[in-house]
Amino acid sequence: MTETSLPPLLLVGCGKMGGAMLAGWLERGLAEAVVVEPQPAAAAAFAGRVTVVPSPAAIPAGFRPAAVVLAIKPQEAAATLPAFAHLAGPDTVFLSIMAGRNVAGMRGLLGGAAAVIRAMPNTPAAVRQGFTVACPGPGVTSGQKALADTLLSSVGEVAWVEDETMIDPVTAVSGGGPAYVFLLAEVMEAAAIEQGLPPDLARRMARATVAGSGALLAASPENSAQLRKNVTSPKGTTERALAVLMQPEAWPVLMSKAIAAATDRSRELGG
Ligand SMILES: NC(=O)C1=CN([C@@H]2O[C@H](COP(=O)(O)OP(=O)(O)OC[C@H]3O[C@@H](n4cnc5c(N)ncnc54)[C@H](OP(=O)(O)O)[C@@H]3O)[C@@H](O)[C@H]2O)C=CC1
Numbered sequence: 083m084t085e086t087s088l089p090p091l092l093l094v095g096c097g098k099m100g101g102a103m104l105a106g107w108l109e110r111g112l113a114e115a116v117v118v119e120p121q122p123a124a125a126a127a128f129a130g131r132v133t134v135v136p137s138p139a140a141i142p143a144g145f146r147p148a149a150v151v152l153a154i155k156p157q158e159a160a161a162t163l164p165a166f167a168h169l170a171g172p173d174t175v176f177l178s179i180m181a182g183r184n185v186a187g188m189r190g191l192l193g194g195a196a197a198v199i200r201a202m203p204n205t206p207a208a209v210r211q212g213f214t215v216a217c218p219g220p221g222v223t224s225g226q227k228a229l230a231d232t233l234l235s236s237v238g239e240v241a242w243v244e245d246e247t248m249i250d251p252v253t254a255v256s257g258g259g260p261a262y263v264f265l266l267a268e269v270m271e272a273a274a275i276e277q278g279l280p281p282d283l284a285r286r287m288a289r290a291t292v293a294g295s296g297a298l299l300a301a302s303p304e305n306s307a308q309l310r311k312n313v314t315s316p317k318g319t320t321e322r323a324l325a326v327l328m329q330p331e332a333w334p335v336l337m338s339k340a341i342a343a344a345t346d347r348s349r350e351l352g353g
């Protein structure tokens with residue numbers, strides 16, 4: 083597919099993640115999309131570029147999406163999905179990004195035979211630097227998988243897995259991961275202020291340091307541990323900081339506990 087040939091899409095839920103992906107798709111050249119979103123403010127940024135309707139009943143007659151992207155909260159799936167069951171068929175794939183909701187449960191709500199792909203993206207999709215892991219459900223054709231791959235890869239990297247249970251830890255690591263990185267920027271900024279730096283400078287430094295380090299990580303052939311070592315001069319300042327961050331019960335253990343907690347929550351949201 084060329085840079086301008088994304089097929090017609092129906093996006094259900096245009097909140098933070100659905101909106102981030104839509105921004106990426108529009109930047110990529112999405113020509114036709116209908117967005118079902120009951121909150122006018124949520125989709126306001128896309129006015130004039132997509133058709134926004136408040137409910138499935140208002141979808142323009144004759145609109146035939148090649149993909150229906152389910153970007154509502156997991157808790158809303160049971161009440162929402164049955165209204166889209168009539169769209170199931172060989173020419174339409176359902177692409178869910180809902181945390182926890184599994185393929186079997188979604189197919190049940192969509193009439194039993196729908197082609198459903200469960201995917202877990204992340205918000206850097208808005209700048210086409212997302213990372214998505216996706217798993218095809220039963221009956222998904224190679225053409226439907228290729229379409230989902232085109233959509234997802236147009237907003238970042240994509241990895242496919244066959245074992246759906248992997249999506250729960252994926253949700254914890256890459257789905258929620260941007261939040262952990264943004265928290266890092268927040269706490270670095272606060273610590274800089276504590277050390278007497280002006281708030282404006284503290285904010286700029288924290289943002290630029292996190293963003294620049296991410297860019298270096300993306301561009302460098304070295305692994306993250308080596309990039310860390312490259313900053314850590316023997317007997318220098320960073321060594322002192324890392325001795326605090328890497329002590330028992332600090333970052334490595336805390337991250338492990340955090341990822342386990344999020345993975346458990348994804349499993350709880352299942353069904
Ligand atoms: N945020 C993230 O980084 C990521 C989120 N996800 C998944 O994406 C999904 C959406 O999350 P997020 O964008 O954060 O949540 P949001 O609450 O920001 O977005 C969901 C949107 O859907 C709207 N909505 C509610 N009911 C319906 C309906 N029946 N039809 C259409 N739209 C409806 C909501 O309106 P209202 O506010 O009125 O309920 C809201 O605007 C979740 O399932 C989440 O697990 C996946 C990966 C990352």
Ligand SMILES: O=C(O)[C@@H]1CCC=N1
Pocket residue numbers: 181253257258
């Ligand atoms: O917090 C959540 O449940 C969603 C899934 C991953 C990121 N946000």
